[in-house]
Amino acid sequence: MTDRAGATIRAEALTKRFPGASAPAVDAVDLHVAAGEFMTLLGPSGSGKTTTLNMIAGFEEVTSGRILLDDDDIARLPAHRRNLGMVFQSYALFPHMTAAQNVAFPLRQRKVGKAETARRVAEALELVHLGGHGDRLPSQLSGGQQQRVALARAVVFSPRALLLDEPLGALDKKLRESLQLEISRLHSELGITFVFVTHDQEEALALSDRIAVFRDGRIEQVGTPTELYETPASRFVATFLGDSNVFTGTVHGGLLDTGSAQLHCDGPDGPGCLVVRPERLRIGAAPADGANRLSATVSDVVYQGAFRRILVRFDDGSTGLVRDAGDAATTTRGDRVEVSWPAAAGVLVPETAAERVGAGVGSGSGVGVGAGVGVGA
Amino acid sequence: MTGGPTLRRVLVGIGILVGVWLVVPTLVVVPISFSGEDSFAFPPSSWGLEHYATFFTESSWLTSLLVSLQIALIVTVVATLLGTAAALALDRTSFRGRGALDGLFMAPLIIPGIVVAVALYAAFLGWGLIGTPLGFVVAHTVLALPFVVVNVAAALQNVDPVLGRAAAGLGASGWATFRQVTLPIIRPGVLAGALFAFVTSFDEVVVSLFVQSPQLQTLPVRMFTSVTNEVDPTIAAASTVVLVVSTALLGLVALTRRKSTP
Numbered sequence: 073m074t075d076r077a078g079a080t081i082r083a084e085a086l087t088k089r090f091p092g093a094s095a096p097a098v099d100a101v102d103l104h105v106a107a108g109e110f111m112t113l114l115g116p117s118g119s120g121k122t123t124t125l126n127m128i129a130g131f132e133e134v135t136s137g138r139i140l141l142d143d144d145d146i147a148r149l150p151a152h153r154r155n156l157g158m159v160f161q162s163y164a165l166f167p168h169m170t171a172a173q174n175v176a177f178p179l180r181q182r183k184v185g186k187a188e189t190a191r192r193v194a195e196a197l198e199l200v201h202l203g204g205h206g207d208r209l210p211s212q213l214s215g216g217q218q219q220r221v222a223l224a225r226a227v228v229f230s231p232r233a234l235l236l237d238e239p240l241g242a243l244d245k246k247l248r249e250s251l252q253l254e255i256s257r258l259h260s261e262l263g264i265t266f267v268f269v270t271h272d273q274e275e276a277l278a279l280s281d282r283i284a285v286f287r288d289g290r291i292e293q294v295g296t297p298t299e300l301y302e303t304p305a306s307r308f309v310a311t312f313l314g315d316s317n318v319f320t321g322t323v324h325g326g327l328l329d330t331g332s333a334q335l336h337c338d339g340p341d342g343p344g345c346l347v348v349r350p351e352r353l354r355i356g357a358a359p360a361d362g363a364n365r366l367s368a369t370v371s372d373v374v375y376q377g378a379f380r381r382i383l384v385r386f387d388d389g390s391t392g393l394v395r396d397a398g399d400a401a402t403t404t405r406g407d408r409v410e411v412s413w414p415a416a417a418g419v420l421v422p423e424t425a426a427e428r429v430g431a432g433v434g435s436g437s438g439v440g441v442g443a444g445v446g447v448g449a
Numbered sequence: 450m451t452g453g454p455t456l457r458r459v460l461v462g463i464g465i466l467v468g469v470w471l472v473v474p475t476l477v478v479v480p481i482s483f484s485g486e487d488s489f490a491f492p493p494s495s496w497g498l499e500h501y502a503t504f505f506t507e508s509s510w511l512t513s514l515l516v517s518l519q520i521a522l523i524v525t526v527v528a529t530l531l532g533t534a535a536a537l538a539l540d541r542t543s544f545r546g547r548g549a550l551d552g553l554f555m556a557p558l559i560i561p562g563i564v565v566a567v568a569l570y571a572a573f574l575g576w577g578l579i580g581t582p583l584g585f586v587v588a589h590t591v592l593a594l595p596f597v598v599v600n601v602a603a604a605l606q607n608v609d610p611v612l613g614r615a616a617a618g619l620g621a622s623g624w625a626t627f628r629q630v631t632l633p634i635i636r637p638g639v640l641a642g643a644l645f646a647f648v649t650s651f652d653e654v655v656v657s658l659f660v661q662s663p664q665l666q667t668l669p670v671r672m673f674t675s676v677t678n679e680v681d682p683t684i685a686a687a688s689t690v691v692l693v694v695s696t697a698l699l700g701l702v703a704l705t706r707r708k709s710t711p
Contacts, residue, residue: 129614129618130617130618131614131617131618150617151614151617151618152616152617152618152619152620152621152622152625153620154618155620156618157618158614158615158618158619160611160614160615162609162611164609164611164612164614164615165615166612166615166616166629166630166634167634168633168634177616177619177621177629178619178620180629181619181620181621181622181625182620225619226618226619229619229620235618
């Protein structure tokens, strides 16, 4: 049902300042979303991701900056003339209209003829597997079905971009996963640009072509899920996306001095944080040369089926997290162990003053972090 | 409800008594209206429809009924339009002194009717509105507005603000959003407000007594002068007509309420 490809969306120095607030909610954000890309805006609540989306949609006035849809600046266009699809967390279906009437709504605004409307509504409902449900009222549909109607309604008029504001936030885990697949399929079938807001890092990693991590009204890092996970640019990104062990200290000649240990790393001299993912840590005899090694005491072992989460306390008192796939199956609480990792597994990120809280485990949201793990930032 | 079955039975009994007490005096007028005699004797010793015949043929009664209906209809339209607009404005905006404005809209409900009547009388004398249809419409609209505002405001509470955004995002202008989304959702509230406005105007006596002239009288005013100047049981028929119209309309309100809350 698409005869055109997706549009590019470019935010330039986009700023939103709410009256009375000391800091801007969105602070000179530059963001380039390529045509047909699935871009996720990820961040904790209050980080400016939703405000950014609302400015693109036209629901929030822009304080300064530009929003380019292809080559047109739409920053001052009223929402109803931007021609962008929008999906909300609360579905926002019109309660007095049937599913089919809801889907027909955008076509009715565009004065599409009766036969054409009927054809496209049926097609859109078919697209979200709700073919037989057109005559139901929203109150007669489940949450997942309502959100699928909302998706059909948002794409039925062939917008060149679809904006999604935490669309899965109100659904339970199982539905969320099936709708994730649905959204992913819609994206590849329609070929239009998706801008997706979420605070759920797992969702972001699973769906996105690229992710923009928001923090305090700014973009901390933009990259593919792999880039963000493997080479986070900051401690915040490292701890927000997935779990991380973070060692803080001063680098000198390829060695990070944490005060109680010297760790091999690759980066410039000066203060820094060494980030190591839990699945890169090994418990037991250290393998080759050039590996980092710390002795620690096991404080807890959490069995998770395919793997174990082993919480350790290093000798300097800081805590760490090891994700073990079976090598250390006999390890139990209270054991003295050697924790090691190859130097190449660590990523050195600059340390900012506000984050200087010593080594510790940072945890992203969602992965069922065991009790007793300290949050890094 | 807590408490034993005895307590509950006693409470139900009291409830029924109070209900009867509220309704019975009103219902006495109905048998009298069907009395065959030319008096207010109750219970009537014979039956007939003479009082209704008089009511619907004598020009002074019939004219006042038509005047009442016309004014009530105009008041319904004016008060519903203004009241809905006011409720929308109050719902969509927030500014300093909004609470005070909310209170202001309720003022006609709280200020004693006689005070409103005297105030309107003083103002209308100067503007030459006494004894004119416009005078009745303006006065009754003042009294009817709060009912429309209250009902529409309550209905607007059920409209999720995100629906407005959704409609705009799908290409609907502000007016289209109102017509196609907001209005259909608040329709029961608007309808209830309109019916209340009609009944308010149709029943109103106090203010109308000040606005009326011998040439232009609403039905309640005509009834009042009838009671004070003559002994005419036709008034029982008139009362029953007013009773039936008002009860029917307010019953309609209850019906729309039930429909809108499935």
